[in-house]
Every structure is written in structure tokens, then in C-alpha cells.
Amino acid sequence: MLRGRKVVLGVGGSVAAYKSAALARELVRRGCAVRTMLTAAAQHFVTPALFAALTGEAAATALFPVRQGDATPPPTDHVAWAAWAEAAVIAPATADLLGRMAGGLADDLLTTWLLAFPGPVVAAPAMNRHMWSHPAVQRNVARLRADGVRVLQPGFGALAAGEGEGWGRLPDAADVVSALEDVFAAGPPRPRPELPPPCPPLLRERAVVVTAGPTREPIDPVRFISNPSSGRMGYAFAEAARDMGGRVLLVSGPVALPPPAGVDVVSVTTALQMRDAVLAAAPTADLVVFAAAVADSRPAEPSATKLKKGQALEGTLSLVRNPDISAEVGAMGGRRVLVGFAAEAGAGVEEAERKLRAKGLQLVAFNDVREAGAGFGAETNRVVLVDRDGGREEIGPASKRAVAERILARAATLLP
Ligand SMILES: Cc1cc2nc3c(=O)[nH]c(=O)nc-3n(C[C@H](O)[C@H](O)[C@H](O)COP(=O)(O)O)c2cc1C
Incomplete structure (x- = not known):
């Protein structure tokens, strides 16, 4: 041998x-x-x-x-x-x-x-x-x-x-x-994967803000409410926007992904921290992509000390609504392009159209997280991209990177 x-x-x-x-x-x-x-x-x-x-x-x-x-x-x-x-x-x-x-x-x-x-x-x-x-x-x-x-x-x-x-x-x-x-x-080594083709520099010198990952809403020092978002979709957006020439700020919840090179990263834990970071960056942004899975609500009064079994956990945990970050940025007005996600389990694409109008977004990517190969944790995604004129574009199933590139290319056409 x-x-x-x-x-x-x-x-x-x-x-x-x-x-x-x-x-x-x-x-x-x-x-x-x-x-x-x-x-x-x-x-x-x-x-x-x-x-x-x-x-x-x-x-x-x-x-x-x-x-x-x-x-x-x-x-x-x-x-x-x-x-x-x-x-x-x-x-x-x-x-x-x-x-x-x-x-x-x-x-x-x-x-x-x-x-x-x-x-x-x-x-x-x-x-x-x-x-x-x-x-x-x-x-x-x-x-x-x-x-x-x-x-x-x-x-x-x-x-x-x-x-x-x-x-x-x-x-x-x-x-x-x-x-x-x-x-x-094992025979000749597999050829190394080709690098993705260079993206067109559609976002050259544009300021892009991307949110990614879940948020964690503390119940006490050792417990929190969260969701299984891996952050992959948001990180794919950040990397694609960078490769398209953008100056990218990634506001990331807790994820297990390495920070992308050439991207500024602000790490946050809670929805309120994510909101502060996004509201600080949004006024000077040309494009904001809301890919994070922000918790809708948080415990009203997180305990400073570890709760004992049963204490305020079973039946009595009271929650308050978290701010809707994309709606707040939408309400700022201005000419920046806002892209949201509607990760739904059961609701139809009409829900994405409702979100688009209610929040003042330009594009909303609808995906059904119950589908295999779409949404949380998956390597791939399949979305329907909804725009203000009632247009619907099906994207994928494709790698999250390819989906991000396609959505960014659409968003770039809407930039002033
Ligand atoms: C006596 C002696 C034995 C060492 N044995 C080891 C070893 O078994 N494994 C190891 O990782 N480093 C060992 N080191 C430390 C390495 O020599 C050191 O980290 C060095 O920078 C390694 O350089 P290289 O990776 O370029 O060969 C040893 C150092 C000394 C002085």
C-alpha cells in the first residue's frame, strides 16, 4: 500500500x-x-x-x-x-x-x-x-x-x-x-470546495446593520427564556454583505459561531441590549437586516438570586412584552432599507405581508420553520421574499449564504 x-x-x-x-x-x-x-x-x-x-x-x-x-x-x-x-x-x-x-x-x-x-x-x-x-x-x-x-x-x-x-x-x-x-x-483527496464566486459589489461603502441569533431573557442568574436560533442566517447575511462591499455591523445574540472576519461585531444577550445596539447604529445605516430571533417577551422581574424549585417558576412566572426592534427602526422613517424575517410555524405568507406594512419594512422573508431544511439551525433555507408592491419571490432551498446574497441583491436595488 x-x-x-x-x-x-x-x-x-x-x-x-x-x-x-x-x-x-x-x-x-x-x-x-x-x-x-x-x-x-x-x-x-x-x-x-x-x-x-x-x-x-x-x-x-x-x-x-x-x-x-x-x-x-x-x-x-x-x-x-x-x-x-x-x-x-x-x-x-x-x-x-x-x-x-x-x-x-x-x-x-x-x-x-x-x-x-x-x-x-x-x-x-x-x-x-x-x-x-x-x-x-x-x-x-x-x-x-x-x-x-x-x-x-x-x-x-x-x-x-x-x-x-x-x-x-x-x-x-x-x-x-x-x-x-x-x-x-481513500484515493485522491476530495478537491477543496471552491470559494463562492465573488459577489457583485452592490453594497460598496454602504453601512449595513445585521442582527443575528437568539436573545436570552433571564428568569434568574441560572435560567432564561430563549429559542433555538443558531445565528447562521444572520451570520450569512453579515458575510455576504461584507463580500458585496458593505461596512457591516453585526449585532449578535449568544451563538456558537466564530465572529466573521472583516465585520464589526457587538455581542448582546437580551432583547433590550439588542434594541439599544440597533437603535444606536440604525440612524447612520443604509440597510438593516433583522435576522435575529428576538424573544417576544421577558420575565417581568428577573430574580437576582437563584429561585428555588417551584418558586415563581411553575404557574406564576409573569412576562412582559419586549420592544419590537424592527418596528421601532421602521418608525424612525428615513430612506434606509429594512429587511425583516417572518419565521412562522403554520401562518401563511399573508402574515409576512401584514408584518411588512405594520412595521414599515421594505422586504420581508417568510419561512416556515417546520419545513425540513429551512429555518432554525438548518444549513439551508427556503423563503418567500415579499415586497411592498405585493411581489413574491421564492428563494431556495439553497445555502443560507446563497439566500442572503439573493435578498441583499434585491435590497440593494431599493437603496437610494
Ligand atoms: C524538554 C521539553 C519537552 C517538550 N515536550 C513537548 C511535547 O511533548 N509536546 C509539546 O507540545 N510541546 C513540548 N515542549 C514544548 C515545545 O518544544 C514548544 O512549545 C515549542 O515551541 C514547540 O515548537 P514547534 O511546534 O515549532 O516544534 C517541550 C519542551 C521541552 C523543553
């Missing part, structure tokens, strides 16, 4: 680096052509000469040429190495390397090469058990796995430096080899 395969072995600065020499040997024994890259930290533990001797190929350490007279090996052409290799194995993958890879950094030869290499990557972590269980490391591992990197589970057992037993040992060479075999058995 591995005979004739071209593999780059990246070695990080872990106390387990000596084991990667055995791994290099095993790969060569199985017929791989192996080229090794060592990080600067790795060279505190193992030498390029060791890997050169084991693989028959000079090991690479430098991205840039070094001063004349220096004994360091010549720089490596990372682009040529990327074209040569069929797979990468990072062993040991240090906490630091995992972080730099997850962040898309390219601050040394190995990470620069990894960004230039489009093929499959297997990473074999090794580190102290506290490092491995650190939320930052786990976040980076999850990110890398989502990006398609095969991050192996470290082994359990005795750890270096008297750390006792735990997860963190470099996976055995046999496990790394079998992961590499799986990679080759």
Missing part, C-alpha cells in the same frame, strides 16, 4: 521526537520515499543528520537562506516539496504546531509548506496530558479535523517528566502507518 509513496514527515519539538526516527525508518522499510522537515524546536531533541541517514534524503530545516559561513543547511523550496509530496505526517505534532496549523500560520518552513501542500495530512500529537486536555488545544484539534486533517488520538500511558499516566503519548508508529494507509486507500 505504501510502496513508492512520497511522504513528508514533519517533526515538532516534543520529547517524543526521537520516536519519529523509528517512524521514518518504518516508512522507508515499507517502501515510502520520505523527506523530513524539522522545526527549530525539534532540533533540540533530534538532528537533521539522523533523519538524513535513515531516509537517504537531506532533512529540511530552513525557509530562508542563512548567512554565509553558517553551517545550517540551505533553504528548502517549500513549493517544490509541496508538488513532490503525496501525503504529510506530522509526528510529533506539538501543541504549538497544532495551534499554528489550525490558525493557518506560516511562520516557519513546516507550517509554510503545510499551507502550500494541498494533499492529505495526518497529525500524531504528543504532549503533556494537561496540554492535551487544554480547551485551546482541543479547539485547535476540532478546527483541524473540520478542515480535513486526520488528527490521531494520542496514546494513554506513562508520560515523560514524571507526569504519571494520561492521554498524551505519541501514537504508536503502527497506528500512524495505518492512518497513512487509510489516507491512500
Whole structure:
């Protein structure tokens, strides 16, 4: 399976680096052509000469040429190495390397090469058990796995430096080899998804405000009223508006999504906080998209201390109406374009038309949240876009990003 395969072995600065020499040997024994890259930290533990001797190929350490007279090996052409290799194995993958890879950094030869290499990557972590269980490391591992990197589970057992037993040992060479075999058995890597085509710059220099996510209305310090909005639709609007040239402010309720690059984000929790943020930004906005699922009502008197079982929770919780943020912005008048959502469960599109008029909006996207592939949490959406002239346009089912682009393109035609 591995005979004739071209593999780059990246070695990080872990106390387990000596084991990667055995791994290099095993790969060569199985017929791989192996080229090794060592990080600067790795060279505190193992030498390029060791890997050169084991693989028959000079090991690479430098991205840039070094001063004349220096004994360091010549720089490596990372682009040529990327074209040569069929797979990468990072062993040991240090906490630091995992972080730099997850962040898309390219601050040394190995990470620069990894960004230039489009093929499959297997990473074999090794580190102290506290490092491995650190939320930052786990976040980076999850990110890398989502990006398609095969991050192996470290082994359990005795750890270096008297750390006792735990997860963190470099996976055995046999496990790394079998992961590499799986990679080759899976065939050529799937092509990376194409970037969405560039959007027309219909919102160039326009100030766009987008609301997203749910709001949380506290009952007491540990309980709240909310809804299952994921924020995906609003975030898709923010990213699409940014790519269409807009200056975007995203007012976001609590969601589990990363803040989009190039977008100003104001994080809020309650409907009242969302209202304050939107009313502050709306006067200078050209376009406001109300994609948040704002709670209609909130507990009248949230308790400052945790309520005991039964106390004011069962039967007696009294609610007051939250302000209608889109209606308030609609009542401001002005020439800004306002786009609302009518996420309904059962009501017809007439409800969207009623909202449009009652709130002074220009466009309302109606969707039935009971439909599969539409509304809360889904990756896709299907809406009917209702306008002031009684027009109805069906959009989707399509990705939330595509739906956002279409609605923004319509909104752009209404801008003064
Ligand atoms: C003796 C010693 C052992 C180390 N072992 C590990 C390790 O097993 N895993 C790890 O993630 N970092 C380890 N480190 C820390 C890394 O060497 C350090 O984070 C370094 O910046 C990693 O650089 P690199 O990722 O470019 O190889 C160790 C450091 C020392 C001094």
C-alpha cells in the first residue's frame, strides 16, 4: 500500500521526537520515499543528520537562506516539496504546531509548506496530558479535523517528566502507518470546495446593520427564556454583505459561531441590549437586516438570586412584552432599507405581508420553520421574499449564504 509513496514527515519539538526516527525508518522499510522537515524546536531533541541517514534524503530545516559561513543547511523550496509530496505526517505534532496549523500560520518552513501542500495530512500529537486536555488545544484539534486533517488520538500511558499516566503519548508508529494507509486507500483527496464566486459589489461603502441569533431573557442568574436560533442566517447575511462591499455591523445574540472576519461585531444577550445596539447604529445605516430571533417577551422581574424549585417558576412566572426592534427602526422613517424575517410555524405568507406594512419594512422573508431544511439551525433555507408592491419571490432551498446574497441583491436595488 505504501510502496513508492512520497511522504513528508514533519517533526515538532516534543520529547517524543526521537520516536519519529523509528517512524521514518518504518516508512522507508515499507517502501515510502520520505523527506523530513524539522522545526527549530525539534532540533533540540533530534538532528537533521539522523533523519538524513535513515531516509537517504537531506532533512529540511530552513525557509530562508542563512548567512554565509553558517553551517545550517540551505533553504528548502517549500513549493517544490509541496508538488513532490503525496501525503504529510506530522509526528510529533506539538501543541504549538497544532495551534499554528489550525490558525493557518506560516511562520516557519513546516507550517509554510503545510499551507502550500494541498494533499492529505495526518497529525500524531504528543504532549503533556494537561496540554492535551487544554480547551485551546482541543479547539485547535476540532478546527483541524473540520478542515480535513486526520488528527490521531494520542496514546494513554506513562508520560515523560514524571507526569504519571494520561492521554498524551505519541501514537504508536503502527497506528500512524495505518492512518497513512487509510489516507491512500481513500484515493485522491476530495478537491477543496471552491470559494463562492465573488459577489457583485452592490453594497460598496454602504453601512449595513445585521442582527443575528437568539436573545436570552433571564428568569434568574441560572435560567432564561430563549429559542433555538443558531445565528447562521444572520451570520450569512453579515458575510455576504461584507463580500458585496458593505461596512457591516453585526449585532449578535449568544451563538456558537466564530465572529466573521472583516465585520464589526457587538455581542448582546437580551432583547433590550439588542434594541439599544440597533437603535444606536440604525440612524447612520443604509440597510438593516433583522435576522435575529428576538424573544417576544421577558420575565417581568428577573430574580437576582437563584429561585428555588417551584418558586415563581411553575404557574406564576409573569412576562412582559419586549420592544419590537424592527418596528421601532421602521418608525424612525428615513430612506434606509429594512429587511425583516417572518419565521412562522403554520401562518401563511399573508402574515409576512401584514408584518411588512405594520412595521414599515421594505422586504420581508417568510419561512416556515417546520419545513425540513429551512429555518432554525438548518444549513439551508427556503423563503418567500415579499415586497411592498405585493411581489413574491421564492428563494431556495439553497445555502443560507446563497439566500442572503439573493435578498441583499434585491435590497440593494431599493437603496437610494
Ligand atoms: C524538554 C521539553 C519537552 C517538550 N515536550 C513537548 C511535547 O511533548 N509536546 C509539546 O507540545 N510541546 C513540548 N515542549 C514544548 C515545545 O518544544 C514548544 O512549545 C515549542 O515551541 C514547540 O515548537 P514547534 O511546534 O515549532 O516544534 C517541550 C519542551 C521541552 C523543553
